[in-house]
Amino acid sequence: MATKTDTDLLYEKAISRCGLRFTSQRRCVFDVLLNKRDHPTATEVFRRAKSRISSISLATVYNCLETLVECGLARQVHIDREPTRYCPNLLEHGHFVCSVCGEVWDIEVPSGGGAGMPYRLPEDATVISADVTLHGLCPRCNAGKN
Amino acid sequence: MATKTDTDLLYEKAISRCGLRFTSQRRCVFDVLLNKRDHPTATEVFRRAKSRISSISLATVYNCLETLVECGLARQVHIDREPTRYCPNLLEHGHFVCSVCGEVWDIEVPSGGGAGMPYRLPEDATVISADVTLHGLCPRCNAGKN
DNA sequence: CTAGGTGCAAAAGGTTTGCGGTTAA
DNA sequence: TTAACCGCAAACCTTTTGCACCTAG
Numbered sequence: 001m002a003t004k005t006d007t008d009l010l011y012e013k014a015i016s017r018c019g020l021r022f023t024s025q026r027r028c029v030f031d032v033l034l035n036k037r038d039h040p041t042a043t044e045v046f047r048r049a050k051s052r053i054s055s056i057s058l059a060t061v062y063n064c065l066e067t068l069v070e071c072g073l074a075r076q077v078h079i080d081r082e083p084t085r086y087c088p089n090l091l092e093h094g095h096f097v098c099s100v101c102g103e104v105w106d107i108e109v110p111s112g113g114g115a116g117m118p119y120r121l122p123e124d125a126t127v128i129s130a131d132v133t134l135h136g137l138c139p140r141c142n143a144g145k146n
Numbered sequence: 147m148a149t150k151t152d153t154d155l156l157y158e159k160a161i162s163r164c165g166l167r168f169t170s171q172r173r174c175v176f177d178v179l180l181n182k183r184d185h186p187t188a189t190e191v192f193r194r195a196k197s198r199i200s201s202i203s204l205a206t207v208y209n210c211l212e213t214l215v216e217c218g219l220a221r222q223v224h225i226d227r228e229p230t231r232y233c234p235n236l237l238e239h240g241h242f243v244c245s246v247c248g249e250v251w252d253i254e255v256p257s258g259g260g261a262g263m264p265y266r267l268p269e270d271a272t273v274i275s276a277d278v279t280l281h282g283l284c285p286r287c288n289a290g291k292n
Numbered sequence: 293c294t295a296g297g298t299g300c301a302a303a304a305g306g307t308t309t310g311c312g313g314t315t316a317a
Numbered sequence: 318t319t320a321a322c323c324g325c326a327a328a329c330c331t332t333t334t335g336c337a338c339c340t341a342g
Binding site: 025026063130 | 297299
């Protein structure tokens, strides 16, 4: 295997903490995810990974992505019922999806007050996590309308 | 066909406005959805509809649900990548999903300020709609923990 | 060395579609 | 009457799984 990068060391540490192995496929998939943070689907990650490891299989990409999620190094992003996307941004955040170009942007959520605070809940409910996805026109596509 | 109810008239009006036909299957599916507002999946709607029209098919239920959505009488609810659920609540609202019992509750969103206002967007973006799903413990399951 | 990971192919599960027969308007 | 709709079955697409071989530790 080639020299380990800082990214590799981060991943290797996280993955061994989970009692898992640091394989070249996992390294590749993680690198693909960090390299271009555009919320790719598993199929897109597969396409990019295959250009580096031509023998890699789609099932392995799914497995590696699941491993990344398990290790806490990535999160799944669900937009309607479209194919699952993957996001290496570990901070609490939501997503903005452009209805024209389809691009996905990370958006900030209010830091104080906890998840979902702007919403009125049934009494005595406890919120664990919040999934927020906004649909609309991104700056680029908005500009194109003028 | 049996006597038309108020619900039927509402649906018939909406459906003819869309240039579509008021069939017994569509009537049945809409009625099932309004009858128990528990965010059923297409399969569950199929099960309930079949108890009234035994010959109805799953594909027809999917088609009827799609028609309802097109006519603006129901909305799809996406929770992660679970099967799509259907909701006849037309007001702007989000969903709270209990991690224990799986029940889905409608939750209010802030009325003033528009969709997604608590979130910091990329500049010059326009929000069209907001999907908000909170995960946590519902009052009933929360109480069971004590 | 060996438990865990990979590649392949097949299966699973939700949803959509094509087609011949049926029906609301 | 006839275009739209229904039921059925097959197709579709994403994701998961079983299995024989391989490899990191």
